[in-house]
Amino acid sequence: xxxxxxxxxxxxxxxxxxxxxxxxxxxxxxxxxxxxxxxxxxxxxxxxxxxxxxxxxxxxxxxxxxxxxxxxxxxxxxxxxxxxxxxxxxxxxxxxxxxxxxxxxxxxxxxxxxxxxxxxxxxxxxxxxxxxxxxxxxxxxxxxxxxxx
Amino acid sequence: xxxxxxxxxxxxxxxxxxxxxxxxxxxxxxxxxxxxxxxxxxxxxxxxxxxxxxxxxxxxxxxxxxxxxxxxxxxxxxxxxxxxxxxxxxxxxxxxxxxxxxxxxxxxxxxxxxxxxxxxxxxxxxxxxxxxxxxxxxxxxxxxxxxxxxxxxxxxxxxxxx
Numbered sequence: 001x002x003x004x005x006x007x008x009x010x011x012x013x014x015x016x017x018x019x020x021x022x023x024x025x026x027x028x029x030x031x032x033x034x035x036x037x038x039x040x041x042x043x044x045x046x047x048x049x050x051x052x053x054x055x056x057x058x059x060x061x062x063x064x065x066x067x068x069x070x071x072x073x074x075x076x077x078x079x080x081x082x083x084x085x086x087x088x089x090x091x092x093x094x095x096x097x098x099x100x101x102x103x104x105x106x107x108x109x110x111x112x113x114x115x116x117x118x119x120x121x122x123x124x125x126x127x128x129x130x131x132x133x134x135x136x137x138x139x140x141x142x143x144x145x146x147x148x149x
Numbered sequence: 150x151x152x153x154x155x156x157x158x159x160x161x162x163x164x165x166x167x168x169x170x171x172x173x174x175x176x177x178x179x180x181x182x183x184x185x186x187x188x189x190x191x192x193x194x195x196x197x198x199x200x201x202x203x204x205x206x207x208x209x210x211x212x213x214x215x216x217x218x219x220x221x222x223x224x225x226x227x228x229x230x231x232x233x234x235x236x237x238x239x240x241x242x243x244x245x246x247x248x249x250x251x252x253x254x255x256x257x258x259x260x261x262x263x264x265x266x267x268x269x270x271x272x273x274x275x276x277x278x279x280x281x282x283x284x285x286x287x288x289x290x291x292x293x294x295x296x297x298x299x300x301x302x303x304x305x306x307x308x309x310x311x
Contacts, residue, residue: 036276056280060261065297068260068283068290090261094280135297 002028002100010051010100011073012124020117027106032098039076039091039099046079046087048101055097059089065135068094078125080104088136202271231304234285241309243278244287246270248301257291257298 004025007013013021030053033039039050042062056070067089069076079087081104111118150158236244250266251258260279267275282288289302 035274056284058260058264058276058279061297063297064259064262066260066299067297068280070280070284092264092276094276094283134294137294 001026002030007051007100009072010053011071012051012075013073016117016120020114020120023110023114023117024102027110028100028102030098031101033093033096035093035095037093039093040087042087042090044087046077046085047104048077049080049104049107050076050091050099050101052076053098053100055099056094057097057099058092058094059132059135060092061089061135063136063139065137065139067132067135070094075125075128078128081107081122081125082129198271231306233306233308234287235308235310236285237310239273240278240281241307243267243272243275244282244307246272247275247279247282251301257295257300260288260299 002025004018004022007025007028008018008021013024016024031050033055039057040046040048042060052069052072052074054072056068057076059067059069059076061067069091076091076099077087079085080102085104107121111121156162247263247267250270251263253266254262264275264279267279272278279288286302287305287307288299290296291298291300
């Protein structure tokens with residue numbers, strides 16, 4: 001569990017009501033990862049959603065594209081809330097990083113109790129999915145022509 | 150003879166104390182070993198990593214130091230927004246090495262593959278230095294359909310920090 005006031009500062013939860021943040025804080029765990037440590041691997045079962053507190057994380061997609069996540073509050077591991085619950089990218093820390101970890105089982109329990117919270121979090125996740133869609137696209141002809149090994 | 154006098158006569162007290170000392174010493178040694186296990190494992194990991202690095206360096210590519218000794222490098226691509234970036238010792242070495250590695254992929258490269266290759270060649274702290282190069286704008290992400298792929302930012306001159 002983390003302090004609700006601490007979690008409140010995450011931009012991801014900026015427009016989420018205090019009561020919801022309190023419930024999320026009760027199931028959140030603060031986790032620390034060292035530089036070069038892998039948080040999760042692509043194509044493995046997605047069990048946790050993460051919100052970046054500090055640090056820098058590289059999301060690498062199997063098609064060779066990558067995205068650097070270093071802004072506090074950005075979400076990682078949305079696949080934990082979306083079928084088929086397999087991570088679509090590998091997350092590796094570029095430097096020592098601290099994240100809030102939410103077990104999807106705990107989140108789904110909260111969602112069952114509070115449909116409003118489910119709707120609000122799902123909307124947030126949906127925007128993250130859309131934002132990262134270009135990174136999941138297959139390589140273009142330009143990319144194919146290069147000698148990426 | 151029975152009772153306490155029998156115990157004393159057969160060195161019972163001495164044996165009891167010796168037994169206690171042996172057991173508690175054993176437990177103390179075990180506790181100290183477990184307490185320092187993380188340090189021992191870290192040392193072990195460092196040893197293994199050092200061995201791997203030295204093996205890889207024997208078989209592949211120039212040394213980061215060799216590349217760093219070539220001095221400041223002006224990136225070949227011309228651009229109006231020319232600027233200088235100053236890098237410290239190890240970052241400069243890693244920068245030189247990463248440039249050399251990225252050339253194998255072409256002008257546009259994948260960060261994950263670059264990191265993979267850097268790790269294979271035992272480059273020191275490639276993740277940290279890559280993050281630094283990205284934060285400084287030495288490496289930039291491509292727009293449009295090439296989003297998620299990167300290149301060395303045109304017009305940037307990298308110089309050693311004084």
